[in-house]
Every structure is written in C-alpha cells, then in structure tokens.
Amino acid sequence: MGVLHLYKGSMKEVRTIVLSKSVFEENDKEADALRLFLKDKGVFLVNVMSSPGAGKTTTLIALINKLSKFLRVGIMEADIDSDVDAIKVAKETGCKSIQLHTGGMCHLDAGMTTQGLMELGLEDLDLVFLENVGNLVCPAEYDTGAHLDMMILSVPEGDDKPLKYPLIFQKCELVLINKIDTLPYFNFSMENVRRNISYRNKNATVIPISAKKGDGIDEVVEFFKKKTNK
C-alpha cells in the first residue's frame, strides 16, 4: 500500500483519505511476485480460459499426453465446486493434478493460484496448466501470475465472440479454435474469426484444433516447446 494522503475536511470531523488505486492493484502485485518466483523455480505457468463447454479439459488431456514426452507437466483445475475435472485429467494423462474450489467465485486470482501451486508442489515440474473457471468475463480481469494466457474458443460458440468479449481476446497470446470437426454444421468462418481476433490482438497466435480427433494438437505442442525452450 502506498502513502496515504490525509486531508482535514472543512466541516465537522469528516476527513477524506485519497486512495486513487485500481481495485485490481493488490492482485496485480501478487501476480507479478508469483511470476518472478516461478521463473526462478524454472516453472512455466499457463492460464487456460474459455466459456463452459468449449473443451478445456479435453484439449488439455490431448495436449498433455503429447507434451509429457518432452516436459514434466502438472495441472490445476479450478471450479466453483466438484472434482470431476481433476480426476478425469489424472486418470487420462497420469500427470500431477490438483482441484481448486473457488467457493462460488467466478474466477481465480493470484492469491488462490499461489496457494494451489504450493499445494501441488513445484519441485518436479516444468510446465503447469491452470484451467480457470469457464467464463469469458471475470477470469480476464484478474491476473493469475501466469507467464502465458491462452483461451479456447469452440466452433459452436460463433466467430463473433472476439467482438463480444474484447478483454479476454486482448489478453490472450494463444487462441485455440476447437471442435473444427463440427465446421460443416455451423455458420462459422475461420477467416472472420481470425480477423475479429486480430482486431483485439494483432500478435495473437491462432491455431485451429479438434481435441477429440487430434487435429492441430502437434502444432500446439510445438508452440509450447518453443515457449519453454525444450
């Protein structure tokens, strides 16, 4: 907390304390500290966001099964309740996993992420995926301390989502377009979605995938190998 500037009010005993700080400031500080700490430990943290049902868990399972050949991968599953995701991922990938409950909150912040990582243990890990709560609004506002923010948009959601949820697309360096095997059934244009994403973030990497069929997963694996220098 910075210095407080105190002013005596002119009437009675009411005085004003000027704070002039962003609501997210404390979280941002914690997030920066976590990023540095993880860098020292040699752990690369990825914050994975999407709406509910876009295929975060299925995509991560497909990705981790291939990445595990090069990297020691861990995963933290965040949900409001239940541990179905953590059990599913652990069973299907064999990687180290932990379930976080946000207790009703619609997002994870840097404090919760730090706690989760400590619980997971970092000694034997190179890369940790944080599967955030399924939501395109709140998770984008809170810096988790990740080194990379990525999101998964699925074909049935529509190619106009970057226009409707600007912040999340602005923040994400990697955007996976999932469920491309369903393209024949939806009015979804790959050209439109790429253009809409570039309006928000010119430098975003966009990779079309089908987590279910395995299309495009190798390209995502290459992306992470490059990012982690493996």
Place this chain on the structure above:
Amino acid sequence: MHELGIVMQVIEQVDNVAAESKIEKVTKIIMEIGEVSSVIPNIFTDAFEWAKKKSNYLKDSELELIILKGITYCRDCKKTYDTVEYAKKCPYCGSLDTYLVTGNEIKIKSIEVV
C-alpha cells in the same frame, strides 16, 4: 454478476485501510468507473448496498460512482474519439490500429471517514 466479486474486493480493501487508519467508520466511498470497464453502475450499486451490511466500517456508507468516458486513440491519424460511439474503428480515417486511452478504470478514488 461479476460486479459482486469486485464489490467484495473494494470492501476488503477499504476495510483494511479503515483498520490501519484507526477510524470509527467510513461514510462515503468515491469510485471511478470507466464507461467500457464492463462494470454496470446500477448492478454495482445494488451489490454494494447488499454487501456493505457485512462490514462494521461500511454498513452506513454511501457509494458515489464517477463515470469516466471511454476515449480511444488512433495510431494512424493521431486523433482521439469516443469509444462507446465508434468502438474499435477510427471515425476519421477508418483505421483499426487504435487503442483505448481511458474508460477501462475500476478505481477507488477516495473515502470519507469519521
């Protein structure tokens, strides 16, 4: 709905300041909210009115929201324009190479205390 999460954070931060400053109670919180910050003012106020009752320092306090205009800057023609009206596309030259200058704020400006 996400307004409530933000309100809870505001209350926590103001409670902390109140405890550190050894005051009796907070009578007013003045916040600056950007027009395109994704916070809807009346929902934010409703959430605040509900949540303040849980804080001893804040239960009688009033919330004032100052709305800050959304202003976007165009890198091509170097002009600024109204974000809410024109969004991403510059109304002067049609460029999409623009960025938001103000309007994204969710800030606690000051509090009044006794």
